[in-house]
Amino acid sequence: xxxxxxxxxxxxxxxxxxxxxxxxxxxxxxxxxxxxxxxxxxxxxxxxxxxxxxxxxxxxxxxxxxxxxxxxxxxxxxxxxxxxxxxxxxxxxxxxxxxxxxxxxxxxxxxxxxxxxxxxxxxxxxxxxxxxxxxxxxxxxxxxxxxxxxxxxxxxxxxxxxxxxxxxxxxxxxxxxxxxxxxxxxxxxxxxxxxxxxxxxxxxxxxxxxxxxxxxxxxxxxxxxxxxxxxxxxxxxxxxxxxxxxxxxxxxxxxxxxxxxxxxxxxxxxxxxxxxxxxxxxxxxxxxxxxxxxxxxxxxxxxxxxxxxxxxxxxxxxxxxxxxxxxxxxxxxxxxxxxxxxxxxxxxxxxxxxxxxxxxxxxxxxxxxxxxxxxxxxxxxxxxxxxxxxxxxxxxxxxxxxxxxxxxxxxxxxxxxxxxxxxxxxxxxxxxxxxxxxxxxxxxxxxxxxxxxxx
Amino acid sequence: xxxxxxxxxxxxxxxxxxxxxxxxxxxxxxxxxxxxxxxxxxxxxxxxxxxxxxxxxxxxxxxxxxxxxxxxxxxxxxxxxxxxxxxxxxxxxxxxxxxxxxxxx
Numbered sequence: 001x002x003x004x005x006x007x008x009x010x011x012x013x014x015x016x017x018x019x020x021x022x023x024x025x026x027x028x029x030x031x032x033x034x035x036x037x038x039x040x041x042x043x044x045x046x047x048x049x050x051x052x053x054x055x056x057x058x059x060x061x062x063x064x065x066x067x068x069x070x071x072x073x074x075x076x077x078x079x080x081x082x083x084x085x086x087x088x089x090x091x092x093x094x095x096x097x098x099x100x101x102x103x104x105x106x107x108x109x110x111x112x113x114x115x116x117x118x119x120x121x122x123x124x125x126x127x128x129x130x131x132x133x134x135x136x137x138x139x140x141x142x143x144x145x146x147x148x149x150x151x152x153x154x155x156x157x158x159x160x161x162x163x164x165x166x167x168x169x170x171x172x173x174x175x176x177x178x179x180x181x182x183x184x185x186x187x188x189x190x191x192x193x194x195x196x197x198x199x200x201x202x203x204x205x206x207x208x209x210x211x212x213x214x215x216x217x218x219x220x221x222x223x224x225x226x227x228x229x230x231x232x233x234x235x236x237x238x239x240x241x242x243x244x245x246x247x248x249x250x251x252x253x254x255x256x257x258x259x260x261x262x263x264x265x266x267x268x269x270x271x272x273x274x275x276x277x278x279x280x281x282x283x284x285x286x287x288x289x290x291x292x293x294x295x296x297x298x299x300x301x302x303x304x305x306x307x308x309x310x311x312x313x314x315x316x317x318x319x320x321x322x323x324x325x326x327x328x329x330x331x332x333x334x335x336x337x338x339x340x341x342x343x344x345x346x347x348x349x350x351x352x353x354x355x356x357x358x359x360x361x362x363x364x365x366x367x368x369x370x371x372x373x374x375x376x377x378x379x380x381x382x383x384x385x386x387x388x389x390x391x392x393x394x395x396x397x398x399x400x401x402x403x404x405x406x407x408x409x410x411x412x413x414x415x416x417x418x419x420x421x422x423x424x425x426x427x428x429x430x431x432x433x434x435x436x437x438x439x440x441x442x443x444x445x446x447x448x449x450x451x452x453x454x455x
Numbered sequence: 456x457x458x459x460x461x462x463x464x465x466x467x468x469x470x471x472x473x474x475x476x477x478x479x480x481x482x483x484x485x486x487x488x489x490x491x492x493x494x495x496x497x498x499x500x501x502x503x504x505x506x507x508x509x510x511x512x513x514x515x516x517x518x519x520x521x522x523x524x525x526x527x528x529x530x531x532x533x534x535x536x537x538x539x540x541x542x543x544x545x546x547x548x549x550x551x552x553x554x555x556x557x558x559x560x
Contacts, residue, residue: 128536138557148535148536148539156475167505
């Protein structure tokens with residue numbers, strides 16, 4: 001609870017700083033206080049605040065994932081700093097991002113469905129605003145509109161599911177719901193609720209039958225917002241989905257497992273195959289995000305043991321995404337043109353950025369010694385031990401397909417020549433975030449146990 | 456006499472499911488953005504009706520409290536949606552969703 005209050009405090013500080021003409025210190029203070037909060041939450045030094053009907057409880061799952069979200073937000077705020085041209089109200093953007101973080105934390109620490117619903121709505125409404133934030137650009141408007149319509153449709157379905165759960169049990173409390181999920185005398189409304197919540201969450205994580213909004217929204221939004229969607233929002237939705245399934249469906253029925261398997265295979269295949277024929281880097285990253293969602297959904301098949309696998313996969317995916325998006329922001333100075341051709345000859349102009357991009361993409365592809373390799377390795381070995389050998393083979397084939405489109409970018413950077421002199425957005429923030437993310441990927445790859453043993 | 460006993464909880468569920476479907480199909484078939492927003496509101500209000508009915512059925516007030524959360528969230532959501540709609544209108548001059556076709560791959 002104290003983490004959540006502290007985050008909201010930071011958000012309110014951003015808004016007040018704008019009034020008091022302290023615009024210059026907003027970004028540094030936010031980053032420093034978020035990092036301090038990261039340290040305090042990770043070491044458990046924050047005073048525990050009781051009360052509030054204990055609707056928020058920081059268990060170890062919630063604590064570790066909150067730390068991940070806080071770290072990601074701090075890096076994302078730093079990464080977005082150069083995007084605020086003169087005249088924009090910096091405090092609006094930063095405070096929306098910080099409030100979104102509070103939603104994200106609520107989504108993994110809830111013990112009451114009301115908190116879960118408020119968390120997911122705070123996160124999504126913040127993202128609708130940010131997606132449409134470039135208001136003179138018709139593409140950004142369209143992205144915001146599409147995201148808004150799809151997102152509120154999904155929220156409606158989710159909410160109907162919550163109402164059904166309430167109808168079956170008479171409580172929003174997680175403990176009561178968990179009891180009802182294993183009792184034999186639960187009314188059938190409960191299962192309707194579980195199905196509706198699953199559908200709503202599949203929308204939010206962009207799994208295949210409901211992924212169609214993702215590429216459009218990612219392409220149209222301002223790039224710094226796309227970075228936020230593909231890292232923070234996706235990881236949050238996935239962690240929250242995992243927690244919901246542990247509550248509602250811990251003894252998974254075979255028919256439910258089958259649905260998850262079909263969705264997983266479809267998500268991985270569709271994401272990868274569509275990514276192969278994309279020419280725009282943001283769409284490639286969007287579809288690769290869809291296929292990574294498929295991998296993360298595999299953790300739902302071992303719901304009781306897979307927390308640390310999910311944490312590892314989510315961390316390595318989100319950090320690789322951060323590194324990749326810093327390079328994308330660096331290369332695509334002009335928002336209208338995000339073709340992969342823009343990367344031609346990057347290795348000669350800025351070897352460091354090309355190297356960071358290579359590390360990020362290789363990690364996403366799952367090449368050894370980087371974090372992504374161990375993420376896939378741990379995940380697949382668990383899947384094989386629990387007997388889903390066919391699924392593991394499909395996943396391996398998919399990570400081979402993924403190498404093709406990741407290498408398309410790498411080849412463009414290292415072997416092709418730029419046709420014309422291109423100007424890059426030369427900001428130190430992109431370098432800092434890229435370097436930090438690349439180092440994190442290497443460190444996690446070298447010491448995977450440290451992250452695996454956190455949960 | 457309790458009205459819920461006369462009508463029956465099943466009928467309430469049917470009614471809200473029906474309202475929810477009206478909202479969902481409205482969102483899928485109508486192309487005017489304002490009507491789509493209204494459809495979203497119908498979906499959320501169908502859920503509110505369901506929550507209130509269940510709250511009365513279980514004789515438990517937490518469902519009615521949840522309705523306040525839903526209403527607040529729905530208001531925030533539509534406020535954001537209308538803001539986006541205004542910027543769309545300023546850029547293209549109408550609010551037909553079919554005109555938003557710039558993002559393709």
